[in-house]
Amino acid sequence: MDMTATQLCRLEDLPDGEATAVDALLPDGEESVIVLRQGGAVRAWLNLCPHAGRRLDWAPGKFLISQGLLICAAHGASFRTDDGACVGGPCRGEHLRAVPVAVEDGWVRLLP
Numbered sequence: 001m002d003m004t005a006t007q008l009c010r011l012e013d014l015p016d017g018e019a020t021a022v023d024a025l026l027p028d029g030e031e032s033v034i035v036l037r038q039g040g041a042v043r044a045w046l047n048l049c050p051h052a053g054r055r056l057d058w059a060p061g062k063f064l065i066s067q068g069l070l071i072c073a074a075h076g077a078s079f080r081t082d083d084g085a086c087v088g089g090p091c092r093g094e095h096l097r098a099v100p101v102a103v104e105d106g107w108v109r110l111l112p
């Protein structure tokens with residue numbers, strides 16, 4: 001995999017506390033990935049809700065985030081932004097699937 005294939009987005013393009021959706025080439029094929037920034041830290045998960053397999057964004061790349069929770073736009077499941085655990089709604093107790101990422105040279109990159 002070349003370096004450009006591992007670049008998801010620029011850290012500076014992601015406002016603190018917000019998330020975006022990026023199409024990424026993962027081992028199982030191309031998937032939409034949620035990339036969420038908290039200060040200098042970035043977390044990423046598959047953009048796939050464990051409830052009914054829908055995307056979590058209400059429009060491409062637009063997520064509902066409130067009080068440390070990322071809320072699925074489909075039926076309102078709420079996930080902690082620090083670990084992706086569902087703490088409310090129809091799939092409470094389940095988790096978003098984490099995607100390993102790191103920030104290098106100002107880029108959010110997929111890790112192998």
Ligand code: FES
Binds near residue numbers: 050072075
């Ligand atoms: S698909 Fe996310 S809450 Fe139903």
